[in-house]
Amino acid sequence: MQEEKDIIENVFTKASIKSFEEQINTVPENYFNQFPAQILSKIQQKKKPSLIIQLGKFSIAAAFLLIVAGSYFLATIKSTKENTSIAIHEIPTEEIDSYVSNNEWMIDAEMQSEINKLGLNLEENKQSKDSID
């Protein structure tokens, strides 16, 4: 080590090497006293995400929730529809019969109105045929 130092000091002199080191050692006042606190505050700042990042994260979370909720809603509607059509097929015949007998008067009324309509049509047809003749 000393041999290496001697070579360097022979070339440049001890004084100039010392002077270079003095130039390097010159720092602003209190620099080293303030440095640890300065670093810690930078680390704290890095830990806290900025408002934009926070909002960004929030909006991503909201969009995700919306997609999940929407998909669930659509799936529920679809399954309800499927359940309904299955239910019709599965209604027992006795139940249909009882529904019909209970609502017979309605069916009669519907049939009567259909007959009336047909009668009117027939009469109109007859009249038009007579006028042609």
Add this chain to the structure above:
Amino acid sequence: MQSDQIIIKAFQAGVQKELQFTELVKRHQQKLYYQIKRMVIEHADADDIAQTVWIKVWEKLDGFKLESEFSTWLFRIGYNETINFIQKKKKIPFVSTEEEESNPLKQNTDTHELQPAQIQIKLDQAIKQLPEKQRFVFMLRYYEEMAYEKIAEIMQTSVGGAKANFHQALKKMQEFIQID
């Protein structure tokens, strides 16, 4: 005084992390800063790099395996950051034309006849013209009196490689004096 290892273990266990970290900074900040400044010369640049290094230390200290000395690990981060900085900004310090014109060395080239101020300038220039690796080894060896083994560990090279870098640096500096 607690060893670096005890402080690091406490940090890794989550015991008053900021306090442990501050203690490490206080212990090692000066040596790290000076080594960086010997490479980049300007205080503002050295400060920027030193801050980046310490922030990286905070981020990576939990994963530090204590297989090497903390100072070796710290200097390795410092070395990488300094080299990155120099390469990125191409900020290899140089003497401006104006400075060169008024440079007393231009009037006198024999080092034996140089005034102390002239030798100082000559030394600055000789150091600045060294490639980064050689400059880094030269500074650690001469000013920190660091063993080649540790220098090799920091620079992730062989001991022979570190020695070769130092001797090449010496040779280039001698040549610089003779040629100029």
